[in-house]
Amino acid sequence: MTLDETSKTAGISLDPATCPVRQVLDGVSDKWSILVMAALHVTPRRFSELRRDIPDVSQKVLTQTLRKLERNGLVDRKVTPTAPPRVDYSLQPLGQSLFARFSPLAAWAIENRAEIDAARSAYDARS
Amino acid sequence: MTLDETSKTAGISLDPATCPVRQVLDGVSDKWSILVMAALHVTPRRFSELRRDIPDVSQKVLTQTLRKLERNGLVDRKVTPTAPPRVDYSLQPLGQSLFARFSPLAAWAIENRAEIDAARSAYDARS
DNA sequence: TCCATATGGTTTCCAAAAGATACTTAACAC
DNA sequence: GTGTTAAGTATCTTTTGGAAACCATATGGA
Incomplete structure (x- = not known):
């Protein structure tokens, strides 16, 4: 960011590094984080249970996703060193409270799905 | 998705293609969409004004971002064929209503920033 | 005993997507 | 010609995710 941190015309912060919405989304906007949170929201789960619940995710990416969620304090990881x-x-709790904030988003998506589809069809028809 | 569309253990939909939250986020979770919406939320803007407001975005990517927002019906593009x-x-209106849904997310981010930072520091210290 | 299987990973390789950088276009005003 | 505007194109790098192999341990079956 080479220029001012705030817009001269509107006074809003337009630096990605200080945009609070972006900071949240960067933590969960990958392909699987929200699905993992949704699964864990229902009940705690073991690694292999998550794999069975979300069959399309690879072992590696599921591990990465869980590590990221754990690092941000959203998910707890408890190892029982048996064999x-x-x-x-x-x-x-932090993950629970964040996950709760997505409910309005989900409701919005369901409410406006038809309108979005219509906009896309209209756009695609124009070009 | 080769297995069931619903989790057997919890009854939640775990197909990314049918997760409503993902459908919303896929439309706006790129690097610039939210900042562009934030700028346009304040007041309508011309292309070059947006470029000045968000100096880090390249011309090409700003064009792509605006096209995507337009295609989803969130942003209106009006050409005045002058020279x-x-x-x-x-x-x-669709974009306004979606943008409004991000306010709780922003509030959450500001409220919990310290806790997230603490979790990250603790995690990084452990490893 | 030998073999398969489950667990929770890690590692390596690879493909696709996203984004950055630079160059080009085309109209017009000066 | 130079500058301004809103792009398009071409190429490169970075990021992201997926596929498959490997590992260590232990259990269950033939």
């Missing part, structure tokens, strides 16, 4: 190892994941 | 050409962008 074979047992790892339980659960939503932290 | 040099004039193009005005504004938030459609």
Whole structure:
């Protein structure tokens, strides 16, 4: 960011590094984070249970997703060093409260799905 | 998705294609969409005004971002075929209503920034 | 005993997508 | 010619995700 941190015409912060919405979304806007949170929101789960619930995610990416959620304090990871190892994941209070903020978004999506589809069809027809 | 569309253990839809939150986020979770909507939320703007307001975005990517927002019915693009050409962008009602849904998210981010930072520091210290 | 299977990963390789950078276009005003 | 406006194009790099192999441990079955 080479220019001012605030817009001269409107006074809003337009630096991605200080945009609070972006900071939240960067933590969860990958392909699987929200689905993982949705699964854990219902009940805590083991790693292999998550894999069965979300069959399209690869082992590696599920691990990465969980690590990221854990690092941001949204998910708790508890290792029971038995053999074979047992790892339980659960939503932290912070994760619960964030996940709750997505309900209005989901409601909006369901309400406005038709309108979005119509806009897309109209746009595609124009070009 | 090769297995069931619904989780057997919890009954939640875990197909990315049918997750309403994902459908919304896929439309706006790129690097610039939200900032563009924030700028247009304040007041309609011309292309070059947006470029000045968000100096880090390249011409090409700003064009792509605006096209995507327009296609989804969130942003209106009005061309005045003068010379040099004039193009005005504004938030459609659909875009206004979606943008409003991000306010709770922004509030959450500001409220919990400290806790997230603490979680990250703790995680990084452990490893 | 040998083999398969489950667990929770890690590692390597690869493809697709996103974004950055630079160059080009085309109209007009000066 | 130079500058301004709103793009389009071409190429490169970075990021992201997926596929498959590997590992260590332990259990269950033939």
